[in-house]
Amino acid sequence: MIDPGHNPGNVDHTTEINAQVDVGNGHKECDTTGTETDAGYSEAAYTLDVSNRLRDLLQTLGAKVVLTQDGDRPWGPCVTERAAIGNAAHADAAISIHGDGGPATGSGFHVIMPAEVKGGAADTGPIVAPSHRLGLLLREKFQAATAEPYADYVAQQGLDTRSDLGGLNLSTVPKVFIECGNMRNAGDAGRMTDPQWRQKAAQGIADAFTAYLTTASG
């Protein structure tokens, strides 16, 4: 399951995406608009492009791929539905693809894994360990494919664990987020705007899925 973060239409549907949804341990906005580069290349356009490249790579390898949205709906879906789509598909692995909006001086990528969250519809206990394995493989393969360094302004050694993301809290299948770079940083923005770099990003994620799905969990 591939979740392209945000939606290019969210900016025109602020009322809908600002509606509060239950993420298990609290309430958050249904969805957000995401960030953009200084030149105006939106995170939503970035995530959709990388997701389509990733889908093509995985389908060529024989995987069955489900997207949460493919530019085919005016806004959203809400983070709750993004999780539900992966759950309903009984996905072997799931990823939500993002670009960060950090301080302009910060650069690099990081992977976000689910914390232990139990409450309401959230119970990440069963997915914490497999998601961690997926996250470690993603950090390794994404860096190998893109040469992007670990983020120097957030996370630790390219890894973070969070309990505030509905897309992770409500997942019943192994799932991680990736912030592929900081779109507010000139260097990262230049790379993320380059289609050739986006292909490398997709390849790195595909390599991580392949490794995850074809190696023993130990």
Ligand SMILES: [Zn+2]
């Ligand atoms: Zn995002």
